[in-house]
Amino acid sequence: MRFLLLFSRQGKLRLQKWFTALSDRDKKKIIRDVMQMVLVRPPKSCNFLQWRDLKIVYRRYASLYFCCGLEQGDNELITLELLHRYVELLDQYFGNVCELDIIFNFEKAYFILDEFIIGGEVQETSKASVAKSMEEADSLQETMEEYLNKPTY
């Protein structure tokens, strides 16, 4: 996987994860182009697109588009499952996740993503394991915070 993007129907970026090194200008261009391509697609279309030398896989969940850029050897169908798994993880963590949760707690969305995917590849295929790791990491944070008597973000 080369990148993972989350954006709203109005074209606002909510999360961006890049798995290759690119300049800021290139990133912005890719975001613009991909958003443009995906946002014009009618509702019941195919979830796969060909763009430059990449396969774009996207899926809309409520008001958010989850979008990946894949290399030629990657399996598009399993990527759909991957996106679904990420949404399930977010849902489990936030409890009935909605776009606002991701906006106001974007750093947590990143932390969850980092427990699920590393370097563009899935690191843990068990949903329960990922949830457990997040919980434990958070508790580590809480303890520190508690100790220093400071509020969370």
Add this chain to the structure above:
Amino acid sequence: MPSSVRLQEMIRVIRSARTQGEERGIIQRECADIRAQFRQGDNGERSHSLAKLLYVHMLGYPAHFGQMECVRLIASTRYSEKRIGYLGAMMLLDENQDASLLITNSIKNDLSHNSQYVQSLALCTLACMGSAEMCRDLAPEIERLLRASNSYIKKKATLCAVHIIRKVPELAELFTPSARSLLSEKNHGVLHGAVVLITELCEHNPGTLDQFRKAVPELVQIMKGLVTSSYSPEHNVAGISDPFLQVRILRLLRILGHNNDTASDAMNDLLAQVATNTDSSKTAGSAVLYETVLTIMDINSESGLRVLAVNILGRFLLNNDRNIRYISMTSLQKIVQTDHNAVQRHRGTIVDCLKDQDTSVKRRALELSLALVSAVNIRSMMKELLIFLSTCPPELRSHTTSGIFNAAERYSPSKRWHIDTILHVLTTAGGDVRDETVPNLIQLITTASELHCYTVHKLYRALVKDISQQSLVQVACWCIGEYGDLLLKGECEEIEPVQVTEDDVLDALETVLQSHMSSPATRGFALTATMKLSTRITDNVDRIRSIVSIYGSCIDLELQQRAVEYNALFKKYDHMRAAVLERMPVMDKNSPGHTNGDTSGEIKEPDPSKPKPVEAGLLSEPASQVCDLLDLLDGTDTPLQPSPAPTSNPTTTSSADLLDLLGGLEPTPVLTETVYEKNGLSLKIQCDKQTETEVTVTLIGSNSAQNDITNFTLQAAVPKSVQLQMKAPSGNVIPAHGLGQVTQTVVLNNPNKVSLKMRIRVSFSNQGAVHQDTVQIDSFPTQASQTSVSPL
């Protein structure tokens, strides 16, 4: 000190901004606060500030002043600060930033931290943004963690290793030994990472690939375990046990089994089992089946298995889910060359997919349909493709038209069908065809001499109906000009006769000339066609004369030049008009752009971007030079006939031909004869290629005198039935003292097999004086003969 606004407060404030300007103002204030915070040093607020900065960054505002703060926070001892610091590093510091190297030491320390969550932060960050130097520094640490740690860390370390190998391929050897042992882990996360790692190692190094082939039985075992295992809630997705892992293992098996019989045999049973037992009602199952099919097609599987795979794809084609249909067409595209017949069986469904609403599906169906066209199904397929062309989305049109043309060229059952098809495409989508289409079509029409009458009638009718499609109009004008007499005769077996008068035809051409829809090139075609008709019609020559003289003052330079020249043809050279405008000879397809027999620089080069009609090139040559060529051949009788007309095919075909020319050269000893030697200039002729009807020779000029020879040009004339093509010379300066040469290739087409003779006029300047000389070559160097040369 202003109290720090909590992150969520800030986000709320930013979102409440009603205009872009207001938002920018808020952001500026916040950034100022954040900068102040950073300057303050450690007070427990830094992580809040960095989190705010990261939000601002995501909105698209510059945030590079936070880079050093990330470095500092990563080095902190507090977990929450490390966490946000590493996140900041992944977002703000990529390998192109200098600051990224500064975190290498922190990462190194954190890799050996007590808490596995800190280790995990370091691993994740390294795998995300580690540069090549960082990877080199830290690779030994990663390797250690690969071998001896708990599964939580192992799985992350494995993927970190994958990143390292991608960045620094030489380090692959470091990880190869431990990779194999990871396959015996039970933890799915580690297994998945191991498979990815091994895949990466195999892709980098064929030697390692051989090594890992020994792991095929182990992988097969693991797969079997997954496929046949009872329900395990931890990894189950829609009834499939850990589809992520299954897909990865299948992908690795594909690489290991490719081109290797033993490995392929070992997986045959497993693949058959997966293919038949996997439930594909949900996406997870389909994903596994998809990967299985790809693997079966890519290894040396037995034929029964291949049939099974193609059947699965056929089933996918009928699936309601668009994604599945798309996937199956992508896979069929990959195998259409090797398993053509198997895919042909599904042609009907594929053609139906052309009518799908979705653009992605349409695109795939188009590519696959084009690949499936064959001599047997050309008529029915073309019907479908033409229907598709009329309704297809604009971004696919040019691809469709070029596909249709290629298919028509390869498999057309008859010339008339071919012409009809091209005409149909031009009327439907004339704006989306390639530039070469017009000359190609013209060439096709000239070769189908029995269809000239039919073609010109059809084109005339199309022209009268609609003049907006430029390519169609250009071809129509050319044909009407060329075959106007057939059009006026009125009778034609193939279509209903319609009486066309001379006025009708001239009206049509004038409409094209005057319409604002016509491009300049099209108007050029129309004007030339009008001119040509002057020799083919009887009554309305005056009307043509007046049209031509009107355009003599046209603003468009191209049209004006043509009109002026045609006018001259009417006035001063009326005796030549008939001959100049007579029927074109059949054009030679695929001849690269070249000039007429004359090679001096003033003659226009064929311009590949504008499909000018051929006659323009003929007429732009001043009449005097044509007479010169006649002079050269006073021995033989050459009427004023154009030497093989230069076609203005774009350079793509010419480069392809040049390559062909080079490919055709036999490695036999080349025969060179010196045909002229005087004053230091020597001209050699070298026989490059010889067939029964064609000879290719190269003329080589060299100079042994003291001074350079400049403006060196060659002109050549040949007997009447021989066609001459002179390619562009390599240059026109021959340096002195034999330091350089000028070469020029000449192709002689001798269909009547007369004895070949060539007269060459050499002209050059030496020390300011112009010299001219003529050489006659009576026979060419061949295997069996010698040249006889008589300088004149």
